[in-house]
Amino acid sequence: MKTWSHSLVKAIGFELIQHGRNRFALGLVLGFIPFWLSLVDGIVMDKPIGFAYRPEHRLVTVLANQLTQITAADNAVSLIVGFMMFATTFRAGDFDQRLALAGFPRSSLLLAKLAALFAIAAVVAVYAWGVMCAYHEPERAWLLLVSLFTCGLTYGGIGVVLGVAVRTELAGMFLIIMLSLVDVMVQNPLLNPSSGGDALRLLPSYGSMQSGVAGSFTRDVPLEYLMLGPAWLGTFTLFGLVAFYVRTRDHARRAGGGQMQQPPQSKTAVVVVTQQEDGTLAVKSSTGPVVLCSRLVSGPQEPTAELVRSGGGCGCP
Amino acid sequence: MFGDVCSMQVRDVHKSFGRRVVLAGADFSVSQGELVGIIGENGAGKSTLLRILAGELGPDRGEVLHRGALGYCPQRVVLNSELTVAQHLKYFRDAYRTRNLDRAHELVDRLGFGQYMKTRTRELSGGTKQKLNLTLALMHEPTLVLMDEPYQGFDWQNYLNFWAITEDLRDRGCSVLVISHIAHDTERFDTLYKLRDGVVAPEGAAGAAAHTADRTERSLS
Numbered sequence: 001m002k003t004w005s006h007s008l009v010k011a012i013g014f015e016l017i018q019h020g021r022n023r024f025a026l027g028l029v030l031g032f033i034p035f036w037l038s039l040v041d042g043i044v045m046d047k048p049i050g051f052a053y054r055p056e057h058r059l060v061t062v063l064a065n066q067l068t069q070i071t072a073a074d075n076a077v078s079l080i081v082g083f084m085m086f087a088t089t090f091r092a093g094d095f096d097q098r099l100a101l102a103g104f105p106r107s108s109l110l111l112a113k114l115a116a117l118f119a120i121a122a123v124v125a126v127y128a129w130g131v132m133c134a135y136h137e138p139e140r141a142w143l144l145l146v147s148l149f150t151c152g153l154t155y156g157g158i159g160v161v162l163g164v165a166v167r168t169e170l171a172g173m174f175l176i177i178m179l180s181l182v183d184v185m186v187q188n189p190l191l192n193p194s195s196g197g198d199a200l201r202l203l204p205s206y207g208s209m210q211s212g213v214a215g216s217f218t219r220d221v222p223l224e225y226l227m228l229g230p231a232w233l234g235t236f237t238l239f240g241l242v243a244f245y246v247r248t249r250d251h252a253r254r255a256g257g258g259q260m261q262q263p264p265q266s267k268t269a270v271v272v273v274t275q276q277e278d279g280t281l282a283v284k285s286s287t288g289p290v291v292l293c294s295r296l297v298s299g300p301q302e303p304t305a306e307l308v309r310s311g312g313g314c315g316c317p
Numbered sequence: 318m319f320g321d322v323c324s325m326q327v328r329d330v331h332k333s334f335g336r337r338v339v340l341a342g343a344d345f346s347v348s349q350g351e352l353v354g355i356i357g358e359n360g361a362g363k364s365t366l367l368r369i370l371a372g373e374l375g376p377d378r379g380e381v382l383h384r385g386a387l388g389y390c391p392q393r394v395v396l397n398s399e400l401t402v403a404q405h406l407k408y409f410r411d412a413y414r415t416r417n418l419d420r421a422h423e424l425v426d427r428l429g430f431g432q433y434m435k436t437r438t439r440e441l442s443g444g445t446k447q448k449l450n451l452t453l454a455l456m457h458e459p460t461l462v463l464m465d466e467p468y469q470g471f472d473w474q475n476y477l478n479f480w481a482i483t484e485d486l487r488d489r490g491c492s493v494l495v496i497s498h499i500a501h502d503t504e505r506f507d508t509l510y511k512l513r514d515g516v517v518a519p520e521g522a523a524g525a526a527a528h529t530a531d532r533t534e535r536s537l538s
Contacts, residue, residue: 007411014408018399021437095397098453101372101389104412252372253382 007105011112018088019116025084033076033128040072041065041135049189054201054210055222062217064190066136070144070212073128074151074205075184081121082155082176089113089163089240090172093247100248110244113160114237121152136216143215143226150229151208155180157236158204164243184209204232322349323384324461324492325370327517330379332365339365341515342379347461352487353494354506356520361512363496364392367465370494385460386413390453392465392496394446398439402430402449405438406456413457421456427478428452444470451479455486462486465496480505 019025044065051067053060100106125148129141138144158179162172183203186192200206207228214220274282325347332340339362347353357363368374370381371389396405406421425431428448430441438446447470454462468479486493487507495506503509509520 010408010411014397014400014404017404018397021399092397094393094395097373098389098391098395099408099412102409102412102453102457103414104408249375250372251369251375251381252387253380254384 004105004108008108008111011104011108012115015088015112015116016119018092019084019120022084022087025080025087028080028083029124029127032080033073033124034131036072036076037069037128037131037135040068044068044190051189051213051217053213053218055214055220055225060213060217062213063136066216067213068188068190069132069135070147070209070216071184071188073132073148074208074212075180077121077124077128077148077152078155078180078184078205079177080124081117081152082159082180083173084120085113085117085156085159086163086172086176087159087169088116089160090166090169093163096244097248101250106245106248109248110241113240117153117156117160121149121156125149125152138216139219140215140221143221144212145215146226147208147212147215147229150211150226150233151205154204154208154229154232154236157233157240160240161236161243164240164247179204205229207232323347324349324351325381325383325494327370328380328382330366330369330376330381331515332362332369332374332377338515340369340376343512343515343517345510345517347492347494349460349492350487350490351492352483352505352507353492354503354509355494355496355512355517356498356503356509357496357512359498362515363498363512364465366512366517367391367463367494367496371463383461386457388454388457388459388462390451390455390462390464390467392469394443394450396438396446396449396453399437401435401437402441403434405449405453409453409456415457418456420458421452424452424455424482427482428475429478442470444472444475447471448475455482459491461492461494463494466498467495 046063046065048061049064049067050059051062096109099109125145128148129145132138132144133141155176159172159176162175166172166175183205187200187203187206187209207225210225211222214222214225276282323346327343327345330340330343331338343366345353355363355366365374367389368391369376370383371387371391372381373389373391397408400408402425406418406425410418410421422431425434425448428451430445430448433441433445438449441449447468451464451467454464454467468476471479483493483495483505495502497503503520510517511520
């Protein structure tokens with residue numbers, strides 16, 4: 001008997017295999033991140049600009065190109081992780097349902113998706129962070145890395161929810177792209193001069209952006225902002241959990257004792273027996289099941305028949 | 318002895334999608350060891366009925382009861398395109414909690430796609446995908462099998478293999494329900510129903526046609 005943990009390990013392994021075979025996403029990671037971050041660093045001027053830094057309720061002066069690189073990194077990480085999680089969840093939706101109906105623990109399937117999300121978000125964040133560090137040295141490098149990781153977690157959660165909830169792949173991709181673009185862009189003072197508004201706190205990558213700025217330009221560690229990403233992930237996971245359970249629910253009912261009526265016992269078969277040229281008998285049933293017996297066996301008592309084959313619904317005398 | 322035990326009972330099952338009524342009181346049962354066919358025209362609701370029987374969909378009204386392990390082969394091939402054939406078998410071994418893959422490998426051999434064990438399913442032909450689809454439904458030796466047009470994409474030899482496997486299942490006491498639209502399949506069933514106007518009725522009961530289960534069974538010597 002396989003244990004739940006065994007199922008979980010196997011599900012995690014197969015989830016990672018699926019992500020590893022997503023060549024388009026891997027291409028995006030390898031090519032898009034350095035391209036996008038290099039482009040931003042090259043085209044945005046490196047002059048000072050004010051950023052509304054919430055943890056200390058003040059404006060901090062930062063380099064515009066370095067700040068925009070944080071925006072671009074959050075955008076790239078959120079797009080790639082969100083896309084990967086959406087793609088596997090969406091494409092494997094029917095397969096997951098079939099597995100669940102066959103008896104695979106649904107909690108294992110969902111936890112495996114979360115484990116894969118953590119792994120993917122970590123890999124993509126480390127890669128983007130490495131590219132960023134090649135251009136600018138952050139004040140607290142680890143904090144910048146964790147901020148990217150939490151951004152990936154947030155959008156991975158969004159990807160799972162959309163993968164379960166939307167009907168078409170195009171709709172899911174469009175939503176992830178637009179959400180990510182709007183989310184990160186409006187927090188950049190270059191694009192939105194009033195980027196200190198309270199409404200921005202409700203954006204999914206708000207905590208990541210604030211902690212990314214903290215890691216790049218200050219010596220602060222704003223834990224409450226750092227935890228916003230996991231909080232979003234928790235919220236999306238809850239939605240995903242409910243949607244996943246609803247979608248993979250088994251509506252079939254196993255019959256308990258006495259719940260099922262017995263089938264009708266007397267299904268009358270109508271047969272025609274004809275003797276063929278070689279002396280054998282052919283039996284044709286025009287309705288109802290039949291059982292064929294051969295060789296009447298004589299014994300000390302009544303002759304009995306030896307069963308050779310039975311059809312449904314009828315027994316050998 | 319076959320036929321004494323009911324494997325599945327379908328009672329007054331209704332299902333609508335919006336205003337379109339698909340099932341309007343489906344009512345029938347399947348006995349142990351019985352090979353049942355349900356035929357119907359395109360759009361009659363055959364696949365909806367089978368999805369409800371398999372537990373994939375809930376009925377609006379009525380109930381479906383079944384006994385024992387269920388095997389379900391959906392009409393649409395439901396596989397994971399990024400996993401290999403062998404990985405599918407391992408995944409479903411855990412789902413079914415079977416001790417080994419002996420039965421799965423036996424089915425793979427009988428259907429003749431053992432050479433693709435390490436191939437990802439996205440690279441398989443439609444017929445081979447369908448063979449795997451079928452294998453996943455049967456590999457845990459279920460007591461009741463539900464199949465929806467399970468031989469789509471099969472060549473003639475595999476079509477015959479499919480029916481040989483199905484008859485083996487019946488002979489082992491497994492109940493089998495097959496959704497079919499191919500008229501010449503009908504002679505293979507012990508019991509044949511027709512789904513029409515949302516209702517499941519014995520085919521030929523209205524006297525429109527003779528029961529199509531005519532079959533020459535075996536000679537007696």
